[in-house]
Ligand SMILES: C=C(OP(=O)(O)O)C(=O)O
C-alpha cells in the first residue's frame with residue numbers, strides 16, 4: 001500500500017499503465033562521416049514529411065481544409081532551403097544531426113519570437129513542433145499521445161499537465177496516479193470534473209509500479225494498493241457499489257433551491273472548463289456556472305481560438321443554461337496552465353509571473369478578441385464577465401476601460417450585446433482581499449479563488465506535494481481574509497461567491513454560510529452533496 005494525496009475522489013480497480021518520462025536529452029557528439037550524417041538528416045526530413053502528409057489528410061477529413069492549413073505551414077518549413085542549409089552547415093562541422101537540428105530550431109525560433117507581427121511570432125511554435133518531429137525521426141521514436149489510450153487502465157505518470165488531463169478519455173482511463181502535484185493542481189481539478197479518481201504525490205510511482213500491475217486506487221483516502229488479494233478487491237468492489245447508490249440517492253436534491261435556515265438563498269453552481277461540461281453541470285442540478293475556466297479552450301491546439309470559435313462556445317453555454325447565471329472568466333494563462341503558442345518566456349516563479357490579467361494586458365490582441373466574443377454572446381443568456389488575478393484597483397479600472405473600448409468597436413460595427421452584463425473579479429491575491437473595500441466599488445461581484453488565495457497567503461505552492469500538509473484552508477489568516485472580503489463587498493451592496501476548491505469542502509460550509517457567502521461554485525459532481533449539506537439544517 002502506498003499513501004499519497006487524495007486528488008480526486010472515487011475508487012478505481014484496474015491494470016496500471018506506466019508512462020515513463022520521454023528521453024528528452026539531446027546530446028552533442030562528434031561525427032566523423034559527415035556525408036552519412038547529412039543523408040541521415042535528409043531521410044528524417046522525408047519521414048517527417050510523410051507523417052505530416054498523412055496527418056493532414058486525416059485533418060482535412062475530420063475538420064475541413066481550413067484547419068488543415070497549419071500542416072501546410074509545417075510542410076513549408078520542412079522544404080525551406082535556408083533551414084536545411086543551416087542544419088547541413090552544422091553537420092559539416094562534425095556535429096551530430098539531432099544536435100544540429102536542435103540548434104537550428106532554437107535559432108529560427110528566436111528570430112520568429114522577436115518579430116513584431118503576431119502571426120509570425122506564432123510560427124515559432126510550428127518550428128518547435130517540426131524540430132521535435134525531425135529529432136524523433138532521427139532517433140527512431142514514435143510520438144504517443146495520452147489521448148490515444150484505447151485500453152481500460154489506471155495511468156501512472158510522474159506528472160500530468162492540465163492539458164494532458166483535459167485529453168483523458170473517461171471511457172478508458174479509470175483513474176490516475178502521479179508522483180507530483182497537490183489537491184488544487186489544475187490536473188486534480190480537471191480530474192474531479194471528469195469524475196476520474198486520482199491520487200497524487202506518490203513518490204517513485206513510475207519506478208515502483210509496472211505496466212500490468214493490478215491496482216486499487218482509493219481517491220477518497222489518497223491510497224493505492226498494488227496487486228491486492230481477492231478479499232481486498234471484494235471489499236473495494238462493495239465500496240464502489242455503495243458509492244454508486246449514494247450518488248443515486250443524492251439526485252433528490254437536483255431541483256431543490258437551497259435556502260439556509262435563515263431563509264437566505266445560496267446559489268450552488270458548477271465550475272466548467274469546456275462546453276461539454278455544461279451537460280454535466282445540468283445533470284447534477286447546478287444553479288448556474290460560477291466559473292468557466294476559458295484558458296482550457298486555448299489548450300491542445302496550435303493557435304488561439306478565433307473570435308468566431310469562442311463566440312460559438314460562449315453562446316452554446318449561455319443558451320444551454322437557459323437564463324441561469326453564467327460567469328465566464330477571461331483568460332487565466334500562466335502558472336501551471338502553459339500554452340505553447342502564448343509565450344511568456346522563462347520564469348523563475350510562474351505563479352508570480354506574467355499570468356492571467358497581467359498577460360492579457362500584454363497581449364491585447366488575445367484579450368480584445370475574447371471580450372468581443374463574450375459581448376456578442378451576451379444576448380443569448382445571463383452572462384457575467386470575471387477578471388482573474390486582480391491585485392490592485394488600477395487593474396480592474398484598466399480591464400473595464402478595455403471592455404468599454406471593445407463595446408464601442410462593436411457598436412460602431414452595428415453588433416449587438418446585452419447592457420446588463422455584471423462585471424466581477426476573482427479575489428485570489430492577498431492584496432485584493434486586503435483592499436476589497438476599494439475594489440468592491442468598481443465591480444458588481446467578487447468570487448473568492450481560494451486555490452490561489454491560500455497558496456499566496458501561506459506561501460505554499462499549490463502544486464507541491466512536499467508542502468501539501470501546510471496548505472491549510474482553515475488557517476486563521478485565510479479565514480480572516482475571506483470574512484473581510486465578504487463584509488467589504490456587502491457594505492457596498494455587492495454579492496460574493498467562492499469558486500476555489502474550498503467551496504465544496506463540507507467541513508467549511510457552515511462557516512462560509514455564517515460569514516454570509518452568497519454563492520458557491522465547484523466541480524459539478526460535488527454540487528449535490530453541497531446542496532444536501534446546506535439543506536441539512538433546514539430539512
Ligand atoms: C478558482 C481559482 O482559479 P484557478 O484554480 O483556475 O487558479 C482559484 O484560484 O481558486
Ligand SMILES: [Mg+2]
Pocket residue numbers: 428449451452
Ligand atoms: Mg486562481
